[in-house]
Amino acid sequence: MRRSHSVRALSACAVTFSLLTGCVRHVPPVETPPLDAQTLARIQDWEDSRSLGDGELVSLAGRASDAWVRARSLRALARIQDPATLETVLAGLKDAEADVRGEAAFAAGEMALSWEPLLEAELTSLEAVLLEAERSESDVDVRRTLLDSLGRLGTPGAVTRLAERMRDGDGALAGRSAQALGVAARVRGAAVAAQVPLASAEALLAAERPVDARRGGAYLLSTVKRPQALAALRRCLGDEDADVRALCAKGFGDVGGPEDAVVLGRLLEDPSPRVASEAARSLAKLAASCSAPCTAVDALDALSVRAKRVARGMAPPEAAGDAKTTVETLARSAEGHPLLALAQQGLPDFGRPVFESLRLALADAERGAASDVARADLAWLDCRLAAAMDRQVGTLKEVLDCGYGHIPEPRRLALGLREVALSKGKGGAGFAVKYLRNPDARVKLTALEVVAARPVPEAAAAVRPLIEGEDTVVAGAAAATAGQLKDAEALAAVEALAARVPQTPGDLAEPVAGALVALQGRAAEPRLREWLEHPHANVRRVAAQALSELTGQRVRSTRVPQSAYTFRPQAAPARAGLVFRTDKGNITVRLDVDEAPLTSGNLHALARKGYFNGVTFHRVVPDFVAQGGDPRGDGEGGPGYSIRCEMTRRPYLRGTVGMALAGKDTGGSQFFFTHAPQPHLDGRYTAFGEVVSGMDVVDALLEGDVIREVRAVELAP
Known part of the structure; x- marks a missing residue:
């Protein structure tokens, strides 16, 4: 996962030693040995x-x-x-x-x-x-x-x-x-x-x-x-x-x-939006494997009822008259998840009428929406469906005018380009070249995805300048794209970018390694072998993988102590919690300061600095995760440093809080909440807390929902 409970106790350590020991919560025996x-x-x-x-x-x-x-x-x-x-x-x-x-x-x-x-x-x-x-x-x-x-x-x-x-x-x-x-x-x-x-x-x-x-x-x-x-x-x-x-x-x-x-069509009306989301996703997959007419597509028409319910009678949580109203409000917002799941999965060309029908239902609902929250949800879902339609044809059209005027153009373009990059057999990416010159980094980044997926020679000249840009995320993606284009003229810029990898290992190592292999072949081997000794584990991993592919023989890096790379924030208090304030309500998280002191302390410190205020939940996958904490808003950003992984024995259950990664020891500020148990994440991504209230708010989140404020609090035992 880009920036993915203790079972037994480690010790009966006192809170004073929690940062030093990294221990888990434990009820001490009557006779506790001295530590x-x-x-x-x-x-x-x-x-x-x-x-x-x-x-x-x-x-x-x-x-x-x-x-x-x-x-x-x-x-x-x-x-x-x-x-x-x-x-x-x-x-x-x-x-x-x-x-x-x-x-x-x-x-x-x-x-x-x-x-x-x-x-x-x-x-x-x-x-x-x-x-x-x-x-x-x-x-x-x-x-x-x-x-x-x-x-x-x-x-x-x-x-x-x-x-x-x-x-x-x-x-x-x-x-x-x-x-x-x-x-x-x-x-x-x-x-x-x-x-x-x-x-x-x-x-x-x-x-x-x-x-x-x-x-x-x-x-x-x-x-x-x-x-x-x-x-x-x-x-x-x-x-x-x-x-x-x-x-x-x-x-x-x-x-x-x-x-x-x-x-499956009947499950679209399941009382749990998570179940309905999986039904919608499965119907979309079935549709992709059948020819028109297709009953799987016909069944999806039932989602138009949900589209109308997203906004019906909706009021902002802060204006709700009682707890029951607030619950109903959030439930209506969560109704959007099956539509989001369908848009993310996509439909074959003959399923286009379903998208058109859903967008008409959303537009109908938007005209009678009772709150700004509802209008924002409806606008984003409309753009999500519009982008899925653009994926069908392989070019931008519907996203150019989606969202009822509520979604800024850069966000619409980035969404559409990312979806179009997933198009199969839809011709070249000549139309995307002009977006490589867009001033918004998100647009440039997604335009590069299109060009990399559907290479056209005329894109090379527009890609080269991006390799030399200040934005290292865009530069790395441009280098990788130059490799896909087999653009020999970009090699000098890629080599110059490779020299920056030691200073920015999180953003550059993987795309630059791929570009070097594509453009230099075996000549890239000396530099990659140097990377095997880099203090950052992810750089060593990338180098070993690239060398293994390049040489046809298994290459393994060595462990390198990284004392100069040590990062240890001030310990969070023993009962530390965070309250995430959103327009849909508050989410309260209990941090696991015993078992994951570094990760908990890092998020606690960032929250106290106001780092998350105004940052969005940039990724929501129904029945999987809601992910936020990226100041860029495109899933590629962080605080400017990386923290080490603290793998814990806390399983990923519903409401577990985890640290997003791009490789070993690449955590930063991006976190995620799980909607449901995710056993395949256990032990792979640092689990460092749990949602103790506001899970209904987590269920109601959609991409683009803003974190207005994160407050550090002390929770009851």
């Missing part, structure tokens, strides 16, 4: 600088007399992700203390998920030890973590074991195994999906099963993309749990047929 604060501080320092402390950190993880120190050291190794420490991590799975084994199990999963993949021999070793540990583990919490790690590993042996555990009589463990198999299928692809025993997954969907088991089964069936799962998916569309219904509706998009359009 060695100096040792814990050293561990935090090593973690921050991505150092092994000349072997001391590894030694503490394996041989410290204090179990809390061993556990904290293993957490640091999980975050550093150095393959050289794999043996120590695996040894921790045999520790006498369950808390230590739990941390070792988590660290093993993080190794499996490493941004720079493990070698085949390392994966084999990891599989063997994890399987042995899972077979003999008696602690339920540790066993759950081991199942999660097997899912992240996704090797044949891991998949076989998880399939066995799905038949376990314990519904919770069976559901957890199914979820882990779903993650493996997402990470490893069709080879894993083909091995899943569908009968075991279907059995988890029985009404008498616990909700966690049903969710695990639905998650797996929606992920494997096998037609044999259709019968079970049809049955679980009536589940009482919205998350289960949404997952089952999602599964139809990849394996359903025209005969499923009727039942």
